Amino acid sequence: MPRVAIAACPDYQDEHVAAAVAALFGALGEDLRAGPGERLLLKPNLLSAAAPERAATTHPAVFRAVAQALAARGAVLTYGDSPGIENTERVARVSGIAAAAEALGIPLAEFDTSEEVAFPEGRVLKHIYVAKGVLEADGLVNLPKFKTHALMTFTGAVKNLFGCIPGTLKAKEHVRHPNADDFGEMCVDLAAYLRPRLSVMDAVVGMEGNGPRSGAPRRIGLLLASADPVALDAVAGAIAGLPPSAVPTTRIGGETGLGTSDLDRIEAIYFRDPSDPAAAPETAPASRIARGLLVPDFRLPDAVHSTVRFVTTTGVRALRGFVLNRPTIDPARCSRCGACVRACPTEPKSLAADGPRDVPHYDYRTCIRCFCCQEMCPAGAIDVRKAPFGFLLGLKSRPRK
Ligand code: SF4
Numbered sequence: 001m002p003r004v005a006i007a008a009c010p011d012y013q014d015e016h017v018a019a020a021v022a023a024l025f026g027a028l029g030e031d032l033r034a035g036p037g038e039r040l041l042l043k044p045n046l047l048s049a050a051a052p053e054r055a056a057t058t059h060p061a062v063f064r065a066v067a068q069a070l071a072a073r074g075a076v077l078t079y080g081d082s083p084g085i086e087n088t089e090r091v092a093r094v095s096g097i098a099a100a101a102e103a104l105g106i107p108l109a110e111f112d113t114s115e116e117v118a119f120p121e122g123r124v125l126k127h128i129y130v131a132k133g134v135l136e137a138d139g140l141v142n143l144p145k146f147k148t149h150a151l152m153t154f155t156g157a158v159k160n161l162f163g164c165i166p167g168t169l170k171a172k173e174h175v176r177h178p179n180a181d182d183f184g185e186m187c188v189d190l191a192a193y194l195r196p197r198l199s200v201m202d203a204v205v206g207m208e209g210n211g212p213r214s215g216a217p218r219r220i221g222l223l224l225a226s227a228d229p230v231a232l233d234a235v236a237g238a239i240a241g242l243p244p245s246a247v248p249t250t251r252i253g254g255e256t257g258l259g260t261s262d263l264d265r266i267e268a269i270y271f272r273d274p275s276d277p278a279a280a281p282e283t284a285p286a287s288r289i290a291r292g293l294l295v296p297d298f299r300l301p302d303a304v305h306s307t308v309r310f311v312t313t314t315g316v317r318a319l320r321g322f323v324l325n326r327p328t329i330d331p332a333r334c335s336r337c338g339a340c341v342r343a344c345p346t347e348p349k350s351l352a353a354d355g356p357r358d359v360p361h362y363d364y365r366t367c368i369r370c371f372c373c374q375e376m377c378p379a380g381a382i383d384v385r386k387a388p389f390g391f392l393l394g395l396k397s398r399p400r401k
C-alpha cells in the first residue's frame with residue numbers, strides 16, 4: 001500500500017520545517033531511495049519571479065530542509081526548473097531558492113537545453129524533450145507547491161514535473177494537449193518517464209482561488225511527502241476538498257497505474273507535532289486523515305475542462321462563447337507588460353495589444369483556454385469569466401460541492 005507522510009508545520013521557521021522534514025523522512029523509511037554519492041536533482045516549483053510570501057513558488061525553507069536531509073544521506077545535489085516565460089536564474093533569485101542553494105553549495109542544473117528521449121510506453125508522449133539537467137541526474141526529488149490551477153483545478157506533484165520540459169517546448173505541449181484531460185494525460189506520461197524518487201509538497205502556505213500565480217496565499221500548515229506522486233496529490237487534493245476525480249492528473253494517474261488515487265488504499269502517517277520525538281504519529285487510511293485535515297471553504301478556481309473537451313472534439317465551435325469559461329483582463333490592474341502575450345502558446349497568438357501602451361485583447365475563436373496567460377500575469381489582472389451556459393454541458397465550476 002502506498003504511503004503518504006504528513007507533518008504539521010506552523011510556519012517557515014527553519015527549525016519547524018527541519019523537524020517536519022525529519023518526521024516525513026523517518027516515516028517513509030525504505031520508500032526513500034537516496035544513497036551516498038547519488039546525483040539527485042531537486043525540482044522546486046519556480047513558476048515566476050515572485051517573493052516567497054506570494055505562495056506561487058516552493059518556499060526556500062522547504063528547499064533548504066529537504067536539501068540538508070538528502071545531503072546528510074550523502075546525496076550530491078543540483079536543482080532546477082523551467083519557469084513559464086522568465087529566466088530561471090532570476091526566478092530562483094527572487095523566490096529565495098537561489099540563496100538557499102548557494103548557501104548549501106548546490107549548483108543550478110542545465111535547464112536551457114534539452115535532449116529528445118524516446119518513450120514508447122507513453123500513451124500520448126512517445127518522444128519527450130527533457131532538460132539536460134534532469135537527464136544528467138541519477139534521480140529526481142520533486143518539491144511541488146499546494147496550489148489551485150485554472151486549467152487543472154489543482155497543481156501538485158504530477159503537474160510540477162512539467163517544468164522538466166524547457167521553456168518554449170512547454171508551449172508546444174500546451175497546444176498539442178489543449179484541454180485539461182489531454183494535458184493531464186501528457187503530464188502523467190511525463191511523470192511515468194521521470195519517476196521521481198520522492199515528492200515533498202510545500203503546503204505550509206498554499207494558494208487558493210486564482211492560482212497558480214495570482215491566487216491568495218492560504219495557510220494550510222502542512223508538509224506532505226510520498227514516493228507515489230499520484231497518492232500525494234490525491235491526499236493533498238482531498239485536504240483542499242477535491243476528490244481524486246476532480247483533478248485530471250490524479251484521476252488519470254490512478255487509472256493508468258502511475259500511482260494510487262484511491263484514498264482508502266493509501267496509508268497516511270500524520271505527525272501532529274513533529275518537534276516532539278516522543279509523540280507517535282497517527283496512521284490510518286488517507287481518506288480518514290484527509291477528512292480531519294480538510295481546509296474549510298478553500299477557494300477553488302473555475303473549472304473548465306469538461307466543456308473544453310466537448311467543444312473542441314464535437315465540432316460545435318459556434319457554441320464556444322456560450323459554454324467555455326474564458327480569461328478576461330481587468331484594464332485597471334493591467335500594467336501593459338505583455339507577459340500574457342509572450343506566454344500564449346497558440347500560433348498566431350490568441351491575444352495581442354495594438355500598441356505598447358494598450359491592454360491586450362483576446363481572440364476567443366482561436367484561444368484554447370490553456371490559461372497560460374493568466375498563469376504568467378504578474379499583476380493578477382486576468383480573471384476567469386464563467387460561461388453563461390457552461391452548466392448545460394455538465395460544467396462543474398466547483399467540483400467538490
Ligand atoms: S489567450 Fe490565454 S488561454 Fe487563450 S490560448 Fe493564449 S494563453 Fe491560452
Ligand code: SF4
Binds near residue numbers: 336338339340
Ligand atoms: S494582463 Fe497581465 S500579463 Fe497581460 S499585459 Fe496586463 S499586466 Fe501584463
